[in-house]
Amino acid sequence: MSHRILIVDDEPNIVISLEYLMKKEGFQVAVATDGETALQLASTYIPDLILLDVMMPKKSGFEVCQALRADPALVATKIIMLTAKGRETEVTKGLALGADAYITKPFSTKDLVLQIKSLLG
Amino acid sequence: MRARLRFTLAASVLGLLMTGPFVLTGLLLLADAKDAERAAFVEFLLPRLPLGALITLFGLIVGMLLLRGLFRQYVHGLLRMAETLRLMLGANRNFRVAPEGPPEVRELARAANDLAQQRDELLNNVDEQIRQAKATVEEEKNRLAALMSELALGVVVCNLDGRILLYNSRARLQFKALAQGPTSMSGGALIGLGRSIFSILERGQITHSLENIQQRLRRGSSEPTANFITSTRSGQLLRCQMAPVLRTGADSATTATVDSLPPGPPPGEGGDGASSQAAPAQEVSMGAELQVTGYVLTIENITRNFEREAERDQVLQSLTDGNRAALANLRAAVETLIDSPEMEVDYRERFTRVIADEASAMSQRLETTMSRFADALKTRWPLEDVLAIDIVAAAARRIQDRLHLPIKNEDQDMSLWIRVDSFALIQAVTFLASRLQDHYSIRELRLRLSAEGKMVFVDLIWSGTPVSSETLYTWELEPMNVGAEISPLTLRDVVDRHGGEIWYQRDKAAHNAFFRIVLPAAATPDAQVTDRTQHLHSDSRPEYYDFDLFAARDAEGSGIDPERRLTDLAYSVFDTETTGLQPSSGDEIIQLGAVRIVNNRLLRQEIFDQLVDPAIPLKPEGILIHGITEAMVNGQPRLDVVLPAFHEFCAETVLVAHNAAFDMRFLQVKEDSLGVRFTQPVLDTLLLSAVIHPNQESHRLESIAERLGINVIGRHTALGDAYVTGEVFLKMIPLLADMGIVTLRQALDAAQQTYFSRVKY
Secondary structure, X not given: OOOEEEEEXXXXXXXXXXXXXXXXXXXXXXXXXXXXXXXXXXXXXXXOEEEEEOOOOOOOHHXXXXXXXXXXXXXXXXXXXXXXXXXXXXXXXXXXXXXXXXEEOOXXXXXXXXXXXXXXX | OHHHHHHHHHHXXXXXXXXXXXXXXXXXXXHHOOHHHHHHHHHHHHHHHHHHHHHHHHHHHHHHHHHHHHHHHHHHHHHHHHHHHHHHHOOOOOOOOOOOOOHHHHHHHHHHHHHHHHHHHHHHHHHHHHHHHHHHHHHHXXXXXXXXXXXXXXXXXXXXXXXXXXXXXXXXXXXXXXOOOOOOHHHHOOOOOOOEHHHOOOHHHHHHHHHHHHHHXXXXXXXXXXXXXXXXXXXXXXXXXXXXEEOOHHHHHHHHHHHHOOOOOOOOOOOOHHHHHXXXXXXXXXXXXXXXXXXXXXXXXXXXXXXHHHHHHHHHHXXXXXXXXXXXXXXXXXXXXXXXXXXXXXXXXXXXXXXXXHHHHHHHHHHHHHHHHHHHHHHOOOOEEEEHHHHHHHHXXXXXXXXXXXXXXXXXXXXXXXXXXXXXXXXXXXXXXXXXXXXXXXXXXXXXXXXXXXXXXXXXXXXXXXXXXXXXXXXXHOEOOEOOEOXXXXXXXXXXXXXXXXXXXXXXXXOEEEEEEEEEEOOHHHHHHHXXXXXXXXXXXXXXXXXXXXXXXXOOOOOOOOOOEHHHOOEEEEEEEEOOOOHHHOOOEEEXXXXXXXXXXXXXXXXXXXXXXXXXXXXXXXXXXXXXXXXXXXXXXXXHHHHHHHHHHOOOOEEEXXXXXXXXXXXXXXXXXHOOOOOOOEXXXXXXXXXXXXXXXXXXXXHHHHHOOOOXXXXXXXXXXXXXXXXXXXXXXXXXXXXXXXXXXXXXXXXXXXXXHHOOO
């Protein structure tokens, strides 16, 4: 059984690459382009891993992360946060709010895939 | 009297000595003789007795005269000498004993005179040494003050109560610039010796920083300073550094006594419990080793720097974080493409489009960032006040060095100040010269410097080839590159940055053409110039400091206690010029002048000097007295803004004026309508003069000044009269003290009791 990945990012130009990469690795992929859709989708789709962008309109990645972690159905779901801000404080915040990993843009696709695989075990 | 008694006694003894032996011998002979012999003796003696008595009397008189002469010369002479010696000891040091009388007395007088001479030499020597020592100390202090006043950083020294003991001219200018008030005085007046720093800076901030410093001192920190940024009432940002002033070793002996006194909260400062409690706590906690007696504040207005830095921060941010996302998109797309050679064509196309989109978006972003960055570069220009002639001379040197183009000077006004970025301006002038040389082959350039109103003109003049205005427009927008030297700025940038203009003009009569750069003249150096003249005025002693205030335990802030000594109080000496004598029938104030006295010194630069528009026509007879014309008061602020500013200037001080009743009536008439109340005590030099010299006929200001030996200059301007009144008042304080009038209450009472106080004006 293949893992389910939810990609949350408002920028189609990164979503296209992420989606292609994940599918290529044999994962099932769903995409949400804003925080609210992401939350709705997550509660039904129950992904194994979420790639979550921090800077999004309406709900920020931090808010989404916090809400996801409040949902008992998603206890097992891993969260990788993607951010365009490289500040240490943000990394700390993301991890504190329940993210499992924090990746700063730009990143190497190979590293991302490795990170995902190691999280999914 | 005693001398006379002794003379009488001596005379009696002489008489006894002259008669006694004869009488005694006679009596003894009589007692020894037999009866017959006795009868014969008496018979023999009696007829001859008158002769003997006569001779004895004669001898007695001669003896008495001799005695008297000796007495006069030795006893009286010595007594007289003793008196003159006393005189020499006290009242008149230069008096000398006239050597007279017998040689011994003369010798004594000479010896006494020699002794006096020796004493005078010693005293003069000591006086001279004291004078020299004082002069050295004074010179050092003045050097310090001069040094301070030249610093480009604002410096203020305060005691623990926040009273200002020293400030430099930069601090004064800085705070003046912060003033928002309608008159130039309202804010600039806030800084002054003995005034509270808390009118400018937040009290809590200062207290907090002091506590930090004391903590650091206790921990033995090598740098017990505190930095903070604070905003003023007018919203400006100030960066302050606070360094403690520690009690020096020499003073430590007095520390104990000072400490044992309960410092106690200053009485009249209600509603300020925090600070009142803080002061004793500091005193105690510092203990004996290191006691903070005050602090030095260096102050820098960073409002502009701050805005600039914020902008540059933004640039940096958009250059880094702004590109992260785009770069991530690019990198992910490229890596995916590379790693997926099997990708379908339409997918491949989509990926390529992503790359193209992101790449072009990124270059555009870079472009905008760069243009914003150029703006940030421009705002970084620090403008400073310089003599225009210095800039022109530097530009001339540079043009000759770089372009080998001969430069001549033409009509250069040496006194003009401009506010510029000197480097950029010199660059601009050089750029223009190089363009003229390259495109029009000019052989020589003349530089002219002139001014018109508040504008300074820098002209680049050449003969021959005219240039079209369009050429200048083109040049204005080109980067100012000269030879290998390139600049990110254009001529227009430089001109705009200075708030200036540039144009091309032809002078057909003189057969030449010129570029004219117009720059606004700088205003600040004027203020500096007046500062310098004030230095000269005040007996060459700058009045920016008064370290004696260190000792003053809140000399001023504790309200005005009438039991305080006149010498300890702060005063605002003021005078008004008015349209007439009757405030009740519509006469108005047209000028207000005041000067402060702190710690027995007239502070000639802590002044209030303001013309007032009375909104009614001036009377011609008044103009003759005060010399203030309609033109002078037109456009000046009205009393409704001047009086509150004056009220602020006088806060916490005793008011002093000559014939104060007159001036006070003009102020009090307005109190209700303007909502300011002058509740402080008022001393009148006219009444005080009547107290000191009740028998003098005139108590006019000129007469008093003359009596007390004060030079009167600049009378009949409000400030000029305030100066004279202030000097008169300072001379009066010791004279009042001689009469036992020492405290404010005593002075007020004495003034009230004089005859003059019963006269209604």
